[in-house]
Amino acid sequence: MTFDFAIIGAGIAGASLAAELAPHASVVLLEAEDQPGYHSTGRSAALWHETLGGPFIQPLTTRSFDALNDGGFLSARGSLSVAEPQHIALLDEMQAKFAGTVALQRMSYEDIRARVPRAKPILAAGLLEPTCADIDVAALHAAVLSRFRRAGGTVETGFRVEAIERLAKGWRVSAGDKAIEATTIVNAAGAWGDVVAKLAGAEPLGLQPCRRTIAQVRVDGDDVPADLPMVTDVGGSFYFKPEGPNRLWLCPQDETPVDPGDAAPEDIDVAIAIDRFESVTDWKVLAVERKWAGLRTFAPDRLPIYGFDPIISGLFWCAGQGGIGIQTSPAAARLSAAILLGQIPEIDPAPYSPMRFC
Incomplete structure (x- = not known):
């Protein structure tokens, strides 16, 4: 089977995007560790905090509030x-x-x-x-993974990507003796984002x-x-x-x-x-x-990166979230999913595009 999307990294960014895409396409979520969220997501003292990250981050944070609050993941803190x-x-x-x-x-x-x-x-x-609030990160991450699986998504843990090969119509992503094929790769590998990019033949963006x-x-x-x-x-x-x-x-x-x-x-x-x-x-x-x-x-300018690679077709960046990945995850996932599905995003994607590094 060839998936429409292979998302590399099952932290909050990759998992949230996977949950948005799964009702519309076939998606596989590839995680290097034995459990998703082992690194940054599982070690956060996250707050929903509108001023954190500055004015270009605030729209993503503000538009994430309803999903986080309605899901019961927020508790008042200030x-x-x-x-x-x-x-x-x-x-x-x-x-x-x-x-x-x-x-x-x-x-x-x-x-x-x-x-x-x-x-x-x-x-x-x-x-x-x-208005700031604590975020129940574990519950949020578990919820988006559950939503992804219910929509038919596939999670592969222990899948430490070693090679990414270009095919005539997509990609083959390999980890040891395991391999999957996909039309589009989403680079949501967190700290390993530039490593994954190089495997796909792309220029690192300075993460x-x-x-x-x-x-x-x-x-x-x-x-x-x-x-x-x-x-x-x-x-x-x-x-x-x-x-x-x-x-x-x-x-x-x-x-x-x-x-x-x-x-x-x-x-x-x-x-x-x-x-x-x-x-x-x-x-x-x-x-x-x-x-x-x-x-x-x-990223070098401390803004997240959401968008297709400027040179390598079929490679999408979802990276560089710094300390705002959890509080912005619902809106960032909707933004990225809209781009990937050819829809109009609810937030202007230009400030976050990889094209700004060209």
Whole structure:
């Protein structure tokens, strides 16, 4: 059997696109690991966060809300961007960028303290984004995979692509002694996106995987509010969010360039996260209970890539989502599916096209 589409990568991007395509075409989803979502998707602290990624990402995020909310994958959280005195201008820039599109509330230190009980005065100002919500990533990923299978889609796990061969009318994709044929290949391989592109004879687009570290810590006292917003430094040096009684997830917002692979946390990054957290709050970390790292893969301009390769026909890019892949997955999947099926997308695809690199 020759499939209409072979999607390489069964993380949230590939799985969501597969679920959109399956009612209209024959689709096979190829995953290198023994389970889908092992790398970036399974290690995310995802929020639905309209300002994350900037104004070109916001339309994808906004148009994903209904699908995420109606599916029961969101729970209220709120997000608070905070600034030390030297970074207050960054709050002004953020507020100006999203004027008229995202509701943001300016916060004084006293306002911040009301929501973050042990915030230090160094957090001089902030912007509250009250509409932010936690995303149940595992449930969302499972749901799109289930929808894909119910529509007749095929999932092949343990399919680590080793060769991609051009045929007269399509492609043969091989992994060891296994092979499938498809008319169109979708490159949703995440950190391995440029690797897959080269196997298909395409020019790499400069995708860069970056390590991102998270530590779950236990802190002193019993005053971590259950409704504590996700608190993010507008200068890009930390974020933290609650994770149960007296527990938080800390992140130093690291973006360490690495090769594609199974990311592991570095002790120094965990130590930096703790130091930055304790420098802006009076909570003391009593124990590190868990730590992990994932990969966020960026295109050179930090925008995702959705569209056909400018040179190699039959090769479609669905890559470079960085840290916004989960919150934008419903809209990005609809956008990509519309292009692949020859329909008119609901969002202008031009900002995300691979043609911008030509």
